[in-house]
Amino acid sequence: MDARSNTQARPAPLVRASLPPDVAPLEHLRAVLETLRPEWGERRPLLLTHRSPDPDALGALAALDFLLRREFGLDPETATSGKIFRAENQAMVQELGLEFRDYDTLDASEYAGVFLVDTQPGFGHTPLPDGPPVVGVFDHHRPPSDEARAAVATPPHYDVRLGVGATSSILYGYLADAGIELDPQTATAICCGVRFDTADLSLDVTELDTTAYYESFRRADRRMLARISRPLLPQSYYQELQRSLSRARRHGPLVFALLGDVKNPESVAEMADFFLRMEDCRWSLVGGAFDGNYHLSVRTDLAYSEAYPLMEQVLDGEGSFGGRGTVAGGQVHLTDVDGVPALERRLRARALRLVAPEHLKGSDPKRGTRLTRLP
Ligand SMILES: [Mn+2]
Structure with missing residues (x-):
């Protein structure tokens, strides 16, 4: 059973008949x-x-x-x-x-x-x-x-x-x-x-x-x-890292980076993990387009929220997604939307709506703070 102790009440689980409890x-x-x-x-x-x-x-x-x-x-x-x-x-x-x-x-x-x-x-x-x-x-x-x-x-x-x-x-x-x-x-x-x-x-x-x-x-x-x-990493890994760092913005408890086209869709999840490690970052959101799909990753600190409801609200009915605990991933078919920049604007607006205003003090709520400008 769930052994986590540091979490708020989890939402009522969506349970359908799993295995009968009396059978191994x-x-x-x-x-x-x-x-x-x-x-x-x-x-x-x-x-x-x-x-x-x-x-x-x-x-x-x-x-x-x-x-x-x-x-x-x-x-x-x-x-x-x-x-x-x-x-x-x-x-x-x-x-x-x-x-x-x-x-x-x-x-x-x-x-x-x-x-x-x-x-x-x-x-x-x-x-x-x-x-x-x-x-x-x-x-x-x-x-x-x-x-x-x-x-x-x-x-x-x-x-x-x-x-x-x-x-x-x-x-x-x-x-x-x-x-x-x-x-x-x-x-x-x-x-x-x-x-x-x-x-x-x-x-x-x-x-x-x-x-x-x-x-x-x-x-x-x-x-x-x-x-x-600890495998060898291709040079493109370092290029994407640099681009993610330059595009990332901090909004109170949220760090997000919407990356446009990426060469490696896995870098989306990897960067979301990486940003969540930042001090006082409570949730991270990273997105990037690859091969006809827009990939999105959310990572959270459980004391703040589970990842699933945040992803649900950021996508607001677009695409499909799944998640558990601190991790959620989503995808939007680019044929279903009006282009990457417009999609990223919608995702960004919905993410910012989730960031409580009291967390935005000290940063421009529209633009956020560049990570390199943090004290
Ligand atoms: Mn798994």
């Missing part, structure tokens, strides 16, 4: 698979996650693949969509030798059913094939809105735990319940996922996250972990 998750999955498998024939399960997977998605994919092979004798295939940009995430794929099919070239009829990790049916950043049904969902994000939910059937195995810090921890729990010893590769993958989503257990953590972190770390390849967490 592993046993529920076993029962679902026993029911469905006779219909599968030669077809394989397909493992999917959200576009441009992050370390938690990659760790959860590796853990689920390991579980389905070791415990259930299945031969799953994993496919991903969207390029992976963040240098740490690219290093994770390379170091762990992870191999994925390209989602866009799949023949959906080859697969018996879909398993989703770190995302859910109905999320805008998660493409789903026509044909094979979604059999299992493992996630820790809030379920989609009521309308989006009404459009998709609840999968037979739907394990969504809002309080847990990482989906990799949830999958670790299945492996532990099955008594499966982690190999160094799977342990390293799980460890990267838990570290990334919980900032080394400093964020929303539960007992399960703590156990998953220590047990996977104990069995991980430490040299590989070090190479993944």
